[in-house]
Amino acid sequence: MPDSLTDRDLIAGVLPETDLFARVYESLAPAVLGYFGARGVDDPEALMQDVFLSVLPRIGEITGGVAGLRTFVFSVAHARVVDYYRRVERRPRSVDYDPLLDLRAVPSAEAEALVRTGQTDAHLLIGALKPEQRDVLMLRIVGELSVEDVASVLGKTPGAVKQLQRRGLKALREIVSEGVMAQ
Structure with missing residues (x-):
C-alpha cells in the first residue's frame, strides 16, 4: 500500500x-x-x-x-x-403497532368493578333510564310480571305502565344505537 x-x-x-x-x-x-x-x-x-x-x-x-x-x-x-x-x-424498542396482532384485552376498571359488584352492561343501560321507566322494565323483565301486576305494584294504570315500558325500551334502543355505553 x-x-x-x-x-x-x-x-x-x-x-x-x-x-x-x-x-x-x-x-x-x-x-x-x-x-x-x-x-x-x-x-x-x-x-x-x-x-x-x-x-x-x-x-x-x-x-x-x-x-x-x-x-x-x-x-x-x-x-x-x-x-x-x-x-x-x-431505549425502549420501537415496534409499529398493529391492532390486528394485538391480542391483549384488559377490562376497564369500571367494568371490572361492576362485574365484582354483580352489575353488568344491562345494569348500566337500565340505570340510564328515568326511574319510573327503570321500575317498569325491571318488574316486567326481571320480575316477569304482567302489565296489570306492574300497574298494581306501582299504583299506576295499565295504560301508564305500557306507555312507560314503550318509552323505556325506545330510550334503551337509542342508547345502544348511539353507542353511549362502552362495552
Whole structure:
C-alpha cells in the first residue's frame, strides 16, 4: 500500500495537517469500520466518523507511533461501541403497532368493578333510564310480571305502565344505537 501510515508521518511537521488526517483516516478507517460491523452496530459508518472526529484533533498528543495511534483509535472505537449498547439497552424498542396482532384485552376498571359488584352492561343501560321507566322494565323483565301486576305494584294504570315500558325500551334502543355505553 503506497500511502500506508508510518511512524515518521506522525512526527509533527513532516506532513501538512490535512495530508496527515487523510493518511490516518485511509489507513485506519477500514479496520474501524470492520470492527463496528463485527460488533453489530446499526450504523457503523456514522460511529466511525464519530471516532475520527474525536481522534484527529488529538493526533499530536499520541505517543508510540503508529502502534500507539492504532491503540488509541481502537480504545475510542471500543468506548463508542460500549456507549452505543448502553443507549440501545436504555431505549425502549420501537415496534409499529398493529391492532390486528394485538391480542391483549384488559377490562376497564369500571367494568371490572361492576362485574365484582354483580352489575353488568344491562345494569348500566337500565340505570340510564328515568326511574319510573327503570321500575317498569325491571318488574316486567326481571320480575316477569304482567302489565296489570306492574300497574298494581306501582299504583299506576295499565295504560301508564305500557306507555312507560314503550318509552323505556325506545330510550334503551337509542342508547345502544348511539353507542353511549362502552362495552
